[in-house]
Amino acid sequence: xxxxxxxxxxxxxxxxxxxxxxxxxxxxxxxxxxxxxxxxxxxxxxxxxxxxxxxxxxxxxxxxxxxxxxxxxxxxxxxxxxxxxxxxxxxxxxxxxxxxxxxxxxxxxxxxxxxxxxxxxxxxxxxxxxxxxxxxxxxxxxxxxxxxxxxxxxxxxxxxxxxxxxxxxxxxxxxxxxxxxxxxxxxxxxxxxxxxxxxxxxxxxxxxxxxxxxxxxxxxxxxxxxxxxxxxxxxxxxxxxxxxxxxxxxxxxxxxxxxxxxxxxxxxxxxxxxxxxxxxxxxxxxxxxxxxxxxxxxxxxxxxxxxxxxxxxxxxxxxxxxxxxxxxxxxxxxxxxxxxxxxxxxxxxxxx
Ligand code: XIL
Numbered sequence: 001x002x003x004x005x006x007x008x009x010x011x012x013x014x015x016x017x018x019x020x021x022x023x024x025x026x027x028x029x030x031x032x033x034x035x036x037x038x039x040x041x042x043x044x045x046x047x048x049x050x051x052x053x054x055x056x057x058x059x060x061x062x063x064x065x066x067x068x069x070x071x072x073x074x075x076x077x078x079x080x081x082x083x084x085x086x087x088x089x090x091x092x093x094x095x096x097x098x099x100x101x102x103x104x105x106x107x108x109x110x111x112x113x114x115x116x117x118x119x120x121x122x123x124x125x126x127x128x129x130x131x132x133x134x135x136x137x138x139x140x141x142x143x144x145x146x147x148x149x150x151x152x153x154x155x156x157x158x159x160x161x162x163x164x165x166x167x168x169x170x171x172x173x174x175x176x177x178x179x180x181x182x183x184x185x186x187x188x189x190x191x192x193x194x195x196x197x198x199x200x201x202x203x204x205x206x207x208x209x210x211x212x213x214x215x216x217x218x219x220x221x222x223x224x225x226x227x228x229x230x231x232x233x234x235x236x237x238x239x240x241x242x243x244x245x246x247x248x249x250x251x252x253x254x255x256x257x258x259x260x261x262x263x264x265x266x267x268x269x270x271x272x273x274x275x276x277x278x279x280x281x282x283x284x285x286x287x288x289x290x291x292x293x294x295x296x297x298x299x300x301x302x303x304x305x306x307x308x309x310x311x312x313x314x315x316x317x318x319x320x321x322x323x324x325x326x327x328x329x330x331x332x333x334x335x336x337x338x339x340x341x342x343x344x345x346x347x348x349x350x351x352x
Contacts, residue, residue, distance in 0.1 A: 028337075028345055030065025035306065038298045038351035041152075042106050044069030044307040046269065047096045048315045056335050057312055062103040069106040069152065071268070071307055072096040073317070076110055077117040081143055085121050085135075088142050097150055108268070108307065109151035111201065112140055113184045114158040115170035123171060132175045137187050144191035153197040155235060155268070156188045157181050160218075161202060165210035182222065182229045189230035201235035201268055206293075207250035208257060216257045223261060234258040235268035238293055239309070241325070242274040242282050245289035251296035259302035267297050269309040272340070273318045273328035283327075287343035290330075294344050298351060 035043035045067045051057045060066060074080065075092030082088055097107045113136070127135065160181055162168050172180040181200075188198050200219075205212035215234060222229035236254060240246070246254070255265045272289045274282050297303035310316055311330050318328045330341040 028342070030063065031341075031345060031348070032068035033065050034345060034348035034352070035294075035298075036068065038348045040298060040303075040305045042068035042305040042307075043294075044071060044106070044108065044305060045311045046071045046073040046110075046307060046309045047100075048073040048310060049075055049092050049095055051312070051315050052095055057315075058099070060311065060331065060335070062099050062105065064103050064105055067105060067311075069108060069305060069307060070096055070100040071108040071110050073110075073310060074117070076143070076147075077114065078112075078122065078139065079117045079119045082139055083119050083121075086138065086142075088146070090143075090146050093147070097147065101150065106152040107150055109147055109154040109196075110268075111155035111158040112143070112188060113156065113160075113172060113180070115168065115172070116159075118171070127175055129176055132172070133180075133183060136172075136176075136180070136184060140184065140187040141191045144188065147192075149193040149195065151192075151196050153199050153233060153235075153266070154188060154192060155201040156184050156198050156231075158201045159203065160200075161211050161214045163204055163209075163211050165214035181218065185222070185229050185231055197232040197264065198230060199233040199235045199266075199268075200231060201237060203237035203239050203269070205234075205254060206236045206238055206240075206246045206267075207254050212254050212257055216261075219258060219261055219263060231263065233264040233266065233304075235266050237269035237309075238267040238271075239269060240272045240289055240293065242272055242286040242289060245272060245293065248292040248296050251293055252300055255296060255300040255303050259300060263302070265297075265300070265303045267293060267303070267306040270294070270306055271309045271316065271318065271328040273316075273322060273325040276324055276326050278327045283339045286327075287338075287340040290340040291343045291347045295347055298348070 031043040047061050047070050072093050075096055080092045100107050160168055167173055185198055205215055222231050258265050272286045274286055294306050297306050313327055313329050314333050316328050319326045330338055332338055
């Protein structure tokens with residue numbers, strides 16, 4: 001059971017726009033420590049392989065007080081795991097999951113089926129339906145053997161819907177048809193440890209809209225079949241924009257779309273990007289956006305945890321994906337914790 005909120009929630013935007021860094025004698029036990037006290041299973045982060053030679057980075061990434069769970073940002077995507085047909089390479093995934101395990105951090109596996117970051121051998125051949133189903137099963141079987149019991153949860157299918165709720169036009173849909181999602185979950189359940197939670201994961205489903213309702217329809221279809229399709233959770237990626245983030249109530253309602261069916265949920269890729277140049281006022285707004293998002297998960301029974309999509313601004317995916325935007329994470333380029341870090345910490349402390 002989650003604790004109830006003991007302190008009044010901070011105002012959306014602080015009265016004073018000039019934020020003072022906390023005094024040294026104030027203690028900040030770490031986000032995962034506080035998240036657990038507030039009833040979550042973990043507060044986690046994605047980790048990118050490109051910075052693993054930076055000791056300052058890895059010492060925070062694998063600091064269990066801050067992060068109780070780690071997810072490889074890229075290392076378990078198809079192009080890295082099966083770069084040639086039936087040739088498997090777990091190096092990049094292991095570079096994140098092995099130190100995570102050694103540090104006592106949970107791991108999330110990301111992701112079996114997606115339309116991005118696929119190897120060219122897969123995308124540049126025309127497959128028959130049966131061939132592609134066999135390729136899918138072979139991929140899942142092999143990777144599941146390697147990470148069998150390693151992951152708390154696995155993003156089995158990623159981003160299968162368009163914003164209007166229609167099915168995204170992908171290699172998988174075109175060649176296999178809509179059953180590809182059910183097949184992926186069935187293969188995952190067959191080969192991954194029975195303890196691993198199987199998730200559907202997507203973005204722009206953090207409020208009730210055509211897309212989140214389409215995901216809910218998928219869930220009700222799966223659970224309502226004579227032989228239910230095994231699905232345990234829905235991940236809300238939560239890639240947000242400063243000042244345009246879903247409000248607390250919207251995120252709560254979206255989470256409940258799935259928990260009402262008995263599934264668990266999580267915020268799986270939280271970041272809040274800012275249109276540059278950044279300003280103190282924008283950092284305050286960003287802090288409120290982070291805080292409201294994390295608090296929505298804390299307040300919904302069945303939302304098990306929050307993962308930030310990395311924690312250090314220089315490695316965020318944002319600048320290259322959204323030109324002109326950035327500063328989306330909790331630590332700045334100098335490894336200094338930003339106001340958003342402290343606001344999330346303060347909010348979590350209110351539940352202890
Ligand atoms: C991103 C990575 O962070 C980048 O490094 C990579 O270049 C592209 O993919 N949704 C997802 C993640 O599910 O896998 C994506 O990660 C971000 C959007």
